[in-house]
Amino acid sequence: MSVAASNLSREELLALYQRMLLIRRMEEQLARDCAAGKLPGPVHLYVGQEAIAVGVCHHLEDRDWITSTHRGHGHFLAKGGDPARMMAEIYGRADGICGGFGGSMHVADFSKGIIGANGIVGGGIALATGAALAAQLDGDGKVAVAFFGDGAANQGVLMEALNVGALWKLPLILICENNGFSEFSPTATVTAGRIVERARPFGVPALKVDGNDVLAVWQAANQAVRRAREGGGPTLIEAITYRTRGHVEYEVTFITEPYRSEAEVEAWRAKDPIGRFAAYLATHGLAAADELEAIERAVGETVAEAVRVAEASPEPDPASATGHMFANPR
Amino acid sequence: MSVAASNLSREELLALYQRMLLIRRMEEQLARDCAAGKLPGPVHLYVGQEAIAVGVCHHLEDRDWITSTHRGHGHFLAKGGDPARMMAEIYGRADGICGGFGGSMHVADFSKGIIGANGIVGGGIALATGAALAAQLDGDGKVAVAFFGDGAANQGVLMEALNVGALWKLPLILICENNGFSEFSPTATVTAGRIVERARPFGVPALKVDGNDVLAVWQAANQAVRRAREGGGPTLIEAITYRTRGHVEYEVTFITEPYRSEAEVEAWRAKDPIGRFAAYLATHGLAAADELEAIERAVGETVAEAVRVAEASPEPDPASATGHMFANPR
Amino acid sequence: MARKRMIQAMNEAILEEMERDPSIVLFGEDVKASLFGDTRGLWKRFGPDRVRDTPICEALISGMAVGAAAAGRRVICHMMFGNFVYTGMDAIANQAAKLRYMTNGQITLPITFLAVSGGGRSAAAQHSDAVHPVLANLGGIKIVMPGSPADAKGLLKAAIRDDDPVFFLQAAGRGGEPGEVPDEELVIPLGEACIRRPGRDVTLVAIGAMVRPAIKCAEALAGEGIEVEVVDPRTLVPLDLETILASVRRTGRLIVVDEARDTCSSASHIAALAAEHAFDALRAPIRRVTVPDCCIPYAPVLERAVLPGVEHIEAAVRATVGWRRPR
Amino acid sequence: MARKRMIQAMNEAILEEMERDPSIVLFGEDVKASLFGDTRGLWKRFGPDRVRDTPICEALISGMAVGAAAAGRRVICHMMFGNFVYTGMDAIANQAAKLRYMTNGQITLPITFLAVSGGGRSAAAQHSDAVHPVLANLGGIKIVMPGSPADAKGLLKAAIRDDDPVFFLQAAGRGGEPGEVPDEELVIPLGEACIRRPGRDVTLVAIGAMVRPAIKCAEALAGEGIEVEVVDPRTLVPLDLETILASVRRTGRLIVVDEARDTCSSASHIAALAAEHAFDALRAPIRRVTVPDCCIPYAPVLERAVLPGVEHIEAAVRATVGWRRPR
């Protein structure tokens, strides 16, 4: 990690830290809620991958677009989505960001440029390409970012997006979060070659970064976002990371055989992006212990408040269930 | 063109010539028939690309599989499909190879390993991958070849097939016939980078050949087929060629603006694979003028016979129209 | 009024709407060359920014339509043949039909998908499907199937102005059919059926390409004193059920003519709606004239056997009008 | 007889068939780990040649199923969730449903596609669609929707042995439901409906997951003297119309319960068939209990509002039985 290269101020560095921690603590809360049977649907947690969403979204404004995945809480929060309204959504409440209609896999806030989490693996790639087209036509330097997994990189739509993105020089940034697994399949068993290479035949610049190093991600995204804003076209970034929790929270209830070793998980836990970044900040004298503790407390308060809001929120009105399929029903 | 490199006997060389000429003359007949209003549906002719189907299929046996495209007559004939039954099919007759149910875009003969022409651009790629899987399981050295166009190379399913083909080391040969156009779009306007490169990220060997040189195609296919038979996995071959006739026979009736120059077409006509090969055979003393004439006559007779058979064939029985959707209707 | 071909009417509709609303972007495969003629001249008029030829990649194209619409554009997305809807189905079914709902109506998705529908020209199984039942079951896609050039123009303009995803399905190979089109601005609201021909004996609901043979059949039978009322729903989603039911209540008999395969067709659905909501008015079994559950074959003689034609419709009318309750 | 969970019954069916027929190959995403349990243990038993985890690429997977079948294999292809059928739709609609027909029956396509169908677990819009109407309209795909563990076993075995493409749609989240399954070989032919409960007053056709609430409703109403006949079609293509019509002719009343969206649902189709072929026997409007034309929402209270439940079915039965022809 190198702060010199990143040119980030101390405040910005602490903001990165705060955002990663917020994602982590929100999801730890969700993990507990899930175990307690409080969540109606499945949740896929982003624990261990926070540096990617945060390192990328730091470059984005509300007007920029992102699309996300089934593992979308981190992207939502990193892009400025409201924690309480996210929590309420996952609780299935009326004050949820999608009124309880979407749930964990569909948290979205268009006012913040969050086109949303997505239950279709690879589904966000085409949406982001379309948003990039809209951004290009708007002509004001907006960009569109698609976050997707290593598993999604095997959907042909990625190649289609690289092709169109390159042809039209779209302001499109493709962020592949390679976390080692497609559900329960280790990446190498379902993914030939190197994902980062897949951009090259199209002449699309591509780079691979340590996805557990928020500053490395920040750097890579910095280049890519700048290029996109300046009309230089798309970039593919492969960020190497690891999913330290399950694919889905209750997987132990149905997965009968282990698909990875505890040692492997432990080894990656040691590379945790938040712990690493905290150590970096401390080592370089960029944050005092009490500053980090203050952030921890503030984040804890945000999470607690999110839970309060979510719990206080009523259930949606069943009469509204069919209400808004169309903007103009007739 | 180098016969030394190809190790082909004179008889084999003449067989290549004969097969290319057969495709050409059959299609010239179809062009006339179409102009005369004798064909019920659209036909997409292969004129100018014959060296590819013939150069590849020369390596294949009946038990090997091929999948083809909307421009599929050449592949059908190169793989040993019956000319008369193809003609009858395109005429919409009961003796057609598909009983008149398929037509030009669906000529198929499974007994010859011809899974068929295909109206869905890119559709044959997945079928060939599946056939390659079946071939691999059969374990007897069969291979599967997918012919497809440069336009089809932009369908994401190509990337998906490269990935699975590489992972499973399938006996799959992907032949991209880059004929300069996707319908009326010049290749460069819809295709970023170089198609041949698209195999590399997956570790799949790929090569680009002059698709108007039957011996060059033969050589490339020789390598690829051998590798596939020996368990070495897939190969991508990009064969550069040109479509000298229209995308579809009656395109002048609806295309209001030219999409290419006559000069360009003329330049490519000069590189016609059949003329070139005839000259090569003559120059190298591999065929006397009267031998080539004899082939021409024999081919002419085959075409005439195909027309006779097709014209003599009755129309299909309308009562059979719903007959064979299922093998076991109930 | 001027006599125009259907495809010309569509072309004018797109052109006028793109003139009117600069936020519209149009893309698809070969929209510049324009296979069918509906997008002819638009590239020249509006330039390569707003009119874009895409590579062949329907999965991306349909998803881009959703993304661009979500990001504020009004989109016209050309899918060419109905069968290629399947190739781009993922984003149509999982995104276009759902994104607004899943996000609690945060956005509108003003997308007009264009495609031709149905057979009749020996284009064979992979170029002849009528895909409207598949789209209709998705719930979040509006469906327009025009039966005349004037309707094509007025409905296409309404579709483009609509804030929801709309599939505009033009009958394949029928773009050349002429008809009178008003010269003045013409916008026909989605969801309003039209009675093409009044009649007291039987209601014939005819969808899209089926309107013409239905009218022909009605005219032929009028000579025999059988008065057929031809109702053209014009849009299947939303469906103008009131007009259909009112007609059925008047005639007491219903036949639905639909170029879809029978199982789960729009014909089935309209029949089911009548069997629920106009049951007491029905004086005969509800018949459907549809494509049997098979593919569309190539040879003309086979294709004619499976596509609903005037003679199939006529047989259904005679059977319905002649039906007597068994004792 | 032994008490087994539905997913266990399915697992046994696949295992027994793969033992029996070495030409069977099974592939799909994470079939080794087995999300639902239906493919559990098969990788260990049959090895990585015959049981293959694929990457995430539904467009390829569905097409490979067709190619491998055309090349002589018997294929089991796991599509996981019904919504991913859309992602792999191209080869399902354009190849699997058509290749045999287009080539004049030159080949058989013995493919069993597996997927879960429907909602009920707050999996939200992109994991809860019931896709059978979309598949049924394609014409060339058989559709099995089992209503009990025994049926699941017997029908899945028949599906695997069948020489045509079959979609086997298991009700999502209902794999744990127990039931008696015979110990001996059990193969239930496709196309044979079964009367789950006889009754004289009204025919309740209930599809797949709807069988259970239909029976519950029938039991509850029996106490009031309303005798509901519950017919489980078991397969939608082919459809055992005779059994359904015979029941309607006996009861004079029909309700169809289907977890699909209403428009162009199987409920609509079955209603349409009855409105044509059993018209003279009908004594009340045909009702459908379906999902309204909307997506499946996340929050349980919303989801319950749109999915057909016992109370919705009961209301339909009461309305149907109590209906009197207006004067």
Ligand SMILES: Cc1ncc(C[n+]2csc(CCOP(=O)(O)OP(=O)(O)O)c2C)c(N)n1
């Ligand atoms: C089209 C589609 N196919 C399959 C699935 C089931 N599924 C959900 S997550 C997942 C694995 C995704 O892997 P990856 O893209 O690497 O994301 P990760 O879960 O690792 O974050 C799969 C196969 C899906 N949701 N959508």
Ligand SMILES: Cc1ncc(C[n+]2csc(CCOP(=O)(O)OP(=O)(O)O)c2C)c(N)n1
């Ligand atoms: C899925 C699909 N999309 C679009 C089409 C329409 N179409 C037919 S041929 C063609 C161009 C194909 O180009 P290429 O693959 O290069 O083959 P070529 O025609 O040059 O032989 C297109 C777009 C189609 N048949 N299928």
Ligand SMILES: [Mg+2]
């Ligand atoms: Mg992953």
Ligand SMILES: [Mg+2]
């Ligand atoms: Mg081409």
